[in-house]
Amino acid sequence: MTQVSEAPERVRPRGERSLRLARLVGAKIGGGLVSLFLVAVLGFLLFRVLPGDPARAMTRGAPVSAEQLAALRHRFGLDQPLWKQFLDFLVNLLHGDLGVSYTYSRPVAELIAERFWPTVLLTGTSTVIAVLLGLWMGTRAAWRHGGTFDRLSSSVALSLWSVPTFWLGLILLMALGVGVGPLPGLFPVSGMSAPDVPPGLLPRVLDTAHHLVLPCVTMVAVVYAQYLMVMRSSLLEEMGEDYLTTARAKGLREDLVRRRHAVPNALLPTVTLIFLHLGLVVAGAITVETVFSWPGLGLLTYEALRGPDLPLLQGTFIVLAGSVIVMNILADLLYHVLDPRVRGS
Amino acid sequence: MSPILRLRDTSVSYLRDGELVPAVRGVNLSLDAGETLGLAGESGCGKTTLAMSVLHLLPRSARLDGEVLLDGHDVRTLSWGELRAARWSSASVVFQGAMHALNPVRSIGAQIAEPMRLHEGKQSESRLRERIAELLEQVELPVRRVDAHPHELSGGQRQRVMIAMALACGPRLLIADEPTTALDVVVQSQILELLGRLVSERDIALMMISHDLSVLSSSCSELAVMYQGELVEQGPTDRVMADPGHEHSRALAAAFPTVGDSRFRFAPAGTRPSEEASSAEPGSALLAARGVSVNFGSGDGIHAVREVNLEVADNEILALVGQSGSGKTTLARTLLGLQRPSSGRVLFDGAELATSTRGLRRYRGQVQLVLQDPTGALNPRHTVYEAVAEGLRIHGATSDERDRVTEALEAAELRPAESFFARFPHELSGGQRQRVVIAGALVLRPSVLVADEPVASLDATVRGEILALLLRLRVERGLSTLVITHDLGLAWTIADRVAVMYQGHIVEEGEVEQVLLNPAHDYTRTLLAAVPSLREQPATER
Secondary structure, X not given: OOOOOOOOOOOOOHHHHHHHHHHHHHHHHHHHHHXXXXXXXHHHHHHHOOOOOHHHHHXXXXXXXXXXXHHHHHHOOOOOOHHHXXXXXXXXXXXXXXXXXXXXXXXXHHHHHHHHHHHHHHHHHHHHHHHHHHHHHHHHHXXXXXXXXXXXXXXXXXXXXXXXXXXXXXXXXXHHHHOOOOOOOOOOOOOOXXXXXXXXXXXXXXXXXXXXXXXXHHHHXXXXXXXXXXXXXXXXXXXXXXXXXXXXXOOOOHXXXXXXXXXXXXXXXXXXXXXXXXXXXXXXXXXXXXXXXXXXXXXXXXXXXXXXXXXXXXXXXXXXXXXXXXXXXXHHHHHHXXXXXXXXX | OOOOEEEEEEEEEEEEOOEEEEEEEEEEEEEOOOOEEEEEOOOOOOHHHHHHHHOOOOOOOEEEEEEEEEOOEEOOOOOHHXXXXXXXXXXXXXXXXXXXXXXXXXXXXXXXXXXXHHHHOOOOHHHHHHHHHHHHHHOOOOHHXXXXXXXXXXXXXXXXXXXXXXXXXXOOEEEEEOOOOOOOHHHHHHHHHHHHHHHHHHOOEEEEEEOOHHHHHHHOOEEEEEEOOEEEEEEEHXXXXXXXXXXXXXXXXXXXXXXXXXXXOOOOOOOOOOHHHHHOOOOOEEEEEEEEEEEEOOOOOEEEEEEEEEEEEOOOEEEEEOOOOOOHHHHHHHHOOOOOOOEEEEEEOXXXXXXXXXXXXXXXXXXXXXXXXXXXXXXXXXXXXXXXXHHHHHOOOOXXXXXXXXXXXXXXXOOOHHHHOXXXXXXXXXXXXXXXXXXXXXXXXXXXXXXXXXXXXXXXXXXXXXXXXHHHHHHHHOOEEEEEEOOHHHHHHHOOXXXXXXXXXXXXXXXXXXXXXXXXXHHHHHHHHHOOOOOOXXXXXX
């Protein structure tokens, strides 16, 4: 009789697997570099077509002579042909030099580095809280879907999600920062630290945390709804799957069925969302940082736009776009680790 | 000693829109160690609900009445803790469609280990690994696949994992719910053999659920037939098969014809052998493949179809049989002009297929496709009229659209056609949906129909009706049909000729009687031997 084989064996030696992984990582990073280059080109060109003379912007309307303007243009290389400017920009970019800010008269890279950590502190804290809160509530809502918790949490989340960030920020600022009527303000309304902080690490940390509360609450309130809704619908989809019946038939307790089988599968779609968001929140913090005068990248971008401060705008543009690209690569790679089905294909 | 499973007047109803809808009504059953019981019935007859009630795995909306005694304990009165302890250790389940019954992101080893960890308390990892290896060996899976994930395994291998998992805690009762439904005949017979062997070796009771009476009769000593929630017949397999007492048992038995039995030749379930069908003379070759090969990928890619010569003549039904992966669907796509052959030619009416978009479109009006799953093939938002008229509109609107749609629906035996115009797919039964798909093909007045597993997703009794329709279309209208199937019984019922495909080659081709009764090629013999036969004796009685 003919040997009838069921399916070709699909076992790969370990060496081949790690080679495939290395190739994948290489491809992702290569793709990311191409995107970054395009971002640099776009960033350069975009801000050249903005209306307004940068040299005039630097003088802030003070009366200057034509010679002084020409000298300014020469100092910042604005009298060079466009291609030459672009080439200089690229070479400098490779050296980590993003030019000198017109308004601050300081290197852009230095300014960005200074403002980077406050933004990471704000967006990082609020994203972690929003993710945990959203996923937990989404799981609960889906598991008892149609119940009181589900209906209540979904509608609250949707209302908050639909509220404009600046509006919510202003309301919180007035209610909890300035104080309403006889109620005193509970939290500081602007900045990251008070001028009169006693020395020592602990008081400073507490002071910063105190300042962090309002902007953080604003960001979490607006963002967590997304995680809730995605987790809820993703888990609802998984809940009809047969493997959960298998798990129940095995005698697993209901909470184990959920924790061990349903949630890990339902989490997969949220991974992409979380990382896409981590990239975007750096930019998304512009409104919140402006409302609360949080000294981060968002506020810096806002200030640069008012100039317009071309080198600073270019710098923040590249950093914001770059963070989206980096997070995307990380999401792809993490997905690869988490989902064996993606690994196989 | 009390039986392992005893059902006394068991009823299950579901609460829907404030009303209790009965799904299982007053079933009495009893099952002892070493016994094998086959539970047969169509989808919706309550057989799965009955099986789920044994472990009390019913949804919240279900109400269970009567007694369900598992090992002497009524599952209805057990506490949740006792019930969880009984699950999998007293009785375990091999679910249908193992792809979805296994967690896609956990390794099969972890999934097999899970119930052992749960029910047997702490044990060393090395001991656990040993036992998993033992189980994998018993289901004839290589032990090194222990870290594989479900998607890396074939359907048959996944079903083996499911069986290994079900045996992990040494249950006394095994419930197998459609364990072989999505599988090929060859793989199906391997799985059935494995199940039969393990059950008799371990002296446990088996309750197998299927819509396919031939599967049950070849592996169970007792048969029970369910119809609309009730057990309409129960008895030893031989008796039930030889002399079915209930009309529904007869209908089920007839739906899976025995290859070689002349009573089924040209007589799909419930119809009389067609005189015209057996005497009709096929005409000249209408659709032909000449030396067609299809390769995917470059160089050492996959050779899906190799040097195939095949002809579908005017006024004939040709069955193309083979197991999944044999290349039969790729060949069909090539014949339809959906896939360009790597080499060779496809001829229609003596002329080579056009390569231009317009030429291909004209050709596709002549050769129409009917797919396996009518639910997926119909747009849920289109009415029956729109679904059927769509083909006409694509091929240039005609002024008599309404008449053509009516004619096509009537040809597909949806009468009166007008009453179906405004209905949506979800308002139709599975058989009616497949008729709409066939009407959508007929509306262009094609000369060849290519039907890919046209009845595989349909209920047993509906299969016969659809096959009878295909046969009638050929007898009354001379419509040629190429039926792609893995079901040799289907070929025996309606086809004039049969071509057997294996690893991209047509290994045997000829008149149905000649190929299926006197197979010349080894592979055809393998396929025939794998078909569960009603005459075969159950494994436990051998």
